[in-house]
Each structure stands twice: as structure tokens, then as C-alpha cells.
Amino acid sequence: MFQMMTGMINNIFFIIFPIVLYQMFAPAGKRNFFVSHRVTLTVLFSVSILLCMFFPYQFLTDDYIFDLRQVPMIVGALYGGPLVSAILFIVSALGRMVIGGDGMYIAILNQLLLAMGVPLLRPFYMRINRAGKVGFVFLITFLSFFFNLIAGYFLFGDPIHDLIDIWLLLMLNQGAITALAALLIEHILRQEYMLNSLMKHEKLETVSHFAASVSHELRNPLQSVKGFLQLMQEQEYSREKRLEFQGTMLEEIEAADQLINDYLLFAKPVQKQLEVLKVESEVEQVLKVMKPYAHWGKVEIRLAEFHGSAKILADKQKLHQALINIIRNGIEAMPDGGTLDIAIKERKNEVSIKVKDAGNGMTKEEIQRLGEPYFSTKSKGTGLGMMVTYSIIRQMGGEIQVSSEKGKGTSFTLSFPLV
Known part of the structure; x- marks a missing residue:
């Protein structure tokens, strides 16, 4: 048996x-x-x-x-x-x-x-x-x-x-x-x-979130343009005032146009604009732009000394946009001021850019949802910035790693293959 x-x-x-x-x-x-x-x-x-x-x-x-x-x-x-x-x-x-x-x-x-x-x-x-x-x-x-x-x-x-x-x-x-x-x-x-x-279902939900996000973001500039047009129709203004109104309307239209371009970025490849860039130089250029904003927010940006000449294949404008989004988020995560540390490290086949803040931090669930449409940890955020950032890094063959702890800050590490 x-x-x-x-x-x-x-x-x-x-x-x-x-x-x-x-x-x-x-x-x-x-x-x-x-x-x-x-x-x-x-x-x-x-x-x-x-x-x-x-x-x-x-x-x-x-x-x-x-x-x-x-x-x-x-x-x-x-x-x-x-x-x-x-x-x-x-x-x-x-x-x-x-x-x-x-x-x-x-x-x-x-x-x-x-x-x-x-x-x-x-x-x-x-x-x-x-x-x-x-x-x-x-x-x-x-x-x-x-x-x-x-x-x-x-x-x-x-x-x-x-x-x-x-x-x-x-x-x-x-x-x-x-x-x-x-x-x-x-x-x-x-x-x-x-x-x-x-x-x-998730794809349909993503489309729904995109539609809601586009509607939400486009409504503000369109309402502004509509308001100025109604004012100009209802009464006569001086030439200077009309030029002022027209300038404001053009700014709002440009903002809406930039918003549409950001959404199209998810489907539009950037390979035609790739060029060999020196990582340290690009990071320094971004910091020059962001230091006034950081100073206004009582945040000190510290760039660790880097001995190397790491080069990557990337789109200069889009790389700057991704870094600015991450650095801005780090600054805004410290409403009472603090220190934002940035370090560049070169390994055998890749180079990484690490941006670490001492802000509010995130939970594991929030980290997993980063980059999703219409998800943001900020009360007035739409999640569009991080969506664009993730898309840019992936299109250039890079990776994003996020580590965070609630109340102790967040660290973003962008890794790119070396040329």
C-alpha cells in the first residue's frame, strides 16, 4: 500500500x-x-x-x-x-x-x-x-x-x-x-x-485621470483669457491697458501650450535631440537657475565636490526640466527651510545624480504612486511635474530610485549609462 x-x-x-x-x-x-x-x-x-x-x-x-x-x-x-x-x-x-x-x-x-x-x-x-x-x-x-x-x-x-x-x-x-x-x-x-x-481598467482610469488633469490645468489660463476678452468687449480701455491685457493673455496661452507639450512628452520620443553632455556642468547650470528660488525658501543647496568628467547621452533641455522638477519639490518639501544636498557619483558603467532633502518625507505607498497621473503629495499639486520627470528619465535610458521616510526627508537618485 x-x-x-x-x-x-x-x-x-x-x-x-x-x-x-x-x-x-x-x-x-x-x-x-x-x-x-x-x-x-x-x-x-x-x-x-x-x-x-x-x-x-x-x-x-x-x-x-x-x-x-x-x-x-x-x-x-x-x-x-x-x-x-x-x-x-x-x-x-x-x-x-x-x-x-x-x-x-x-x-x-x-x-x-x-x-x-x-x-x-x-x-x-x-x-x-x-x-x-x-x-x-x-x-x-x-x-x-x-x-x-x-x-x-x-x-x-x-x-x-x-x-x-x-x-x-x-x-x-x-x-x-x-x-x-x-x-x-x-x-x-x-x-x-x-x-x-x-x-x-487601469488604462481607462489613467485616461480618466489625464482628462481630469488636462481639464483642471487648462481651465485656469482659459478662464483668465476669457475674462480679459470680456472686459475688453464691455468697455473701452487705453492703448497701454489693452497692450497689458494682451500681454497677460499671451502669457496664459503660452502656459496652456506648455502644459499640452508636457502631456505630449509621454508619447513623443526625444531621441532626435540627444547629445553628449557633461553631467557636472549641466547640474551646475540648473543650480544657478534654482538658487534664487531656494534662497527665497530659506533653503541652502550644497553640491558635493565631484572629481570626474562623466558624460551621458541626453536631451539638454529635458534633463534640466527633470532636475528642476526634483529640486523644486525638494525645496517645497522644507517649508521652514533646510539643506538640499546634491551629489554626483561615477561608477563603472553609469553615473548617478542624488538629490536629498530634509523635508516631510513620504510613506512607502506614496513612493510607489510617484509618477502616476494626477497624484501629488502637495495639497495643490497635480502630479504633472513628476509624471514628466519620470517620462524624461526613462526616454533617455535612465532610472529613478526613491528612498524616503516620513518626517526625515526624501532622496532621489537618477542613474544614467555613461557614454
Whole structure:
């Protein structure tokens, strides 16, 4: 009995392991059995069949040896179709011929009938619900064993009435394991369906956030322009006043135009504007622009001494924009003033720019959401600045790493490959 249970458990492991292995290593969103990775799964199921055949077990009696090769054969035919079924039949037939024995021809004939018949039932199988699929695989298993029982009686004179109890138990045993394998695959497919639905929902939600953000940001300059136009229509103003109004309206239109350009940045590549830049020089130029703003906010910017000539391939204007966004956020994170430390470090194949503030800090959940549309830790922020920053760095082949602790400040590390 112990040997029988050990052999049965081994066979079950040979069947379940390829399915679990596939789920673990197949890319998320593409775990569609025998569709996305047909060759891989056919090889895994072929190995499963051979292992079941070469490690059989005795079931209740020492006169007969059984294995669960039909389980991957049936499941593979139902989910893979005729081509997969044909390959699995060839593998099982060759393996059975290597083993030999009196029941070889019956086994090969049985496998042939399964390989030919089960793929024809695949369209119906795919349409029924999970409970129906369990009953369906049970029925296929029953018919397979019934064929073996009848063939054994006519070819070898095996007494049906003496073996019927054993065969019924085998039908229940193999039918349950086949149903378990099918349910496991259905569970994985259901997870994939839910994951794909969630990804689609997130895309729609992103579009919704973008629309809300664009509407929110564009409304202010448009309302301002509309107000000035209404004033100019309602009464007469001097030429100087009209020029003043027109200048303000042009500024608001330019602000709206810049906002639209920032949103288009997510889809517009910057490769045509890339040039070789010296990192230290670009950082110093950005600091010249930001020091007055930092002084106004009582923030001291300290640039650590850097001995090197690291160069990267980047868009100068966009790199400045990304650095300004991060430095501005660091300054605004210290409303009572403080110190903003900036350091440049050169490693073997990359250079990093680290910007560290001593501000309010962020939680892990807030760090994970950085760069999402319409997410900001500031009360009046829209998240647009960080969205643009993340997009710029990624388009230039860089990476952003953020570390932060609530109440102890935040550190942004921008890494770029060296030229």
C-alpha cells in the first residue's frame, strides 16, 4: 500500500509540476495555455507523460501496473488542439514501445483514439462552465478505461467481473486527477482574465485621470483669457491697458501650450535631440537657475565636490526640466527651510545624480504612486511635474530610485549609462 501511494503521489507531481512551473515563469498577462507558449507547454507535457510511464505504480493488486500518462494526454489535447495532441501521442507511443510488454498494443491504440477523438471535443469543452468541464473529463476518462477493459477481455481474455472493481476505482482515481489538472489550468486562465481586465481598467482610469488633469490645468489660463476678452468687449480701455491685457493673455496661452507639450512628452520620443553632455556642468547650470528660488525658501543647496568628467547621452533641455522638477519639490518639501544636498557619483558603467532633502518625507505607498497621473503629495499639486520627470528619465535610458521616510526627508537618485 505504501509503495502504491508513493507511486501515485509521484505521478500526480509529474502532472501538476509542469503547470505550476509554467505559471511561475510565464510572463504575467500572457499565461494562455497552448496559445502564448505552445512549444514550451508541449515539451513540458511530453516530459510529464514520459515520467509517468517510466515511474508507474501497482494499484491494489500486484498483477497490474498503472500510470497517469492519460491525464496530460487528455488535458493537452483539450487545451492544445490537434497538433499538440498528435505530438503527445507520438511521445507516449514511443515511450510505450520502449517499455514493451503484453499490453503495449492496447495502450498505443487507446492513446491513438484519445489523440484523434479528444481534439474534436475541444470546441464544446471550451464553451461549457467549470462544473461541466469536470464532468466532461470524468466522462473521457471513463470511456478510456472502458475501452481498455473491453480490449483486455477480447484480446487477452481478462475476466471483466473480477477486474470491474479495480477498474472502477482506477476510473475515479484518474478522473479526479484529470479534473484537478483541468481545474488548476482553469484557475490560472481565470487569473489571467482578471489580470488583463484589471490592466484594461487601469488604462481607462489613467485616461480618466489625464482628462481630469488636462481639464483642471487648462481651465485656469482659459478662464483668465476669457475674462480679459470680456472686459475688453464691455468697455473701452487705453492703448497701454489693452497692450497689458494682451500681454497677460499671451502669457496664459503660452502656459496652456506648455502644459499640452508636457502631456505630449509621454508619447513623443526625444531621441532626435540627444547629445553628449557633461553631467557636472549641466547640474551646475540648473543650480544657478534654482538658487534664487531656494534662497527665497530659506533653503541652502550644497553640491558635493565631484572629481570626474562623466558624460551621458541626453536631451539638454529635458534633463534640466527633470532636475528642476526634483529640486523644486525638494525645496517645497522644507517649508521652514533646510539643506538640499546634491551629489554626483561615477561608477563603472553609469553615473548617478542624488538629490536629498530634509523635508516631510513620504510613506512607502506614496513612493510607489510617484509618477502616476494626477497624484501629488502637495495639497495643490497635480502630479504633472513628476509624471514628466519620470517620462524624461526613462526616454533617455535612465532610472529613478526613491528612498524616503516620513518626517526625515526624501532622496532621489537618477542613474544614467555613461557614454
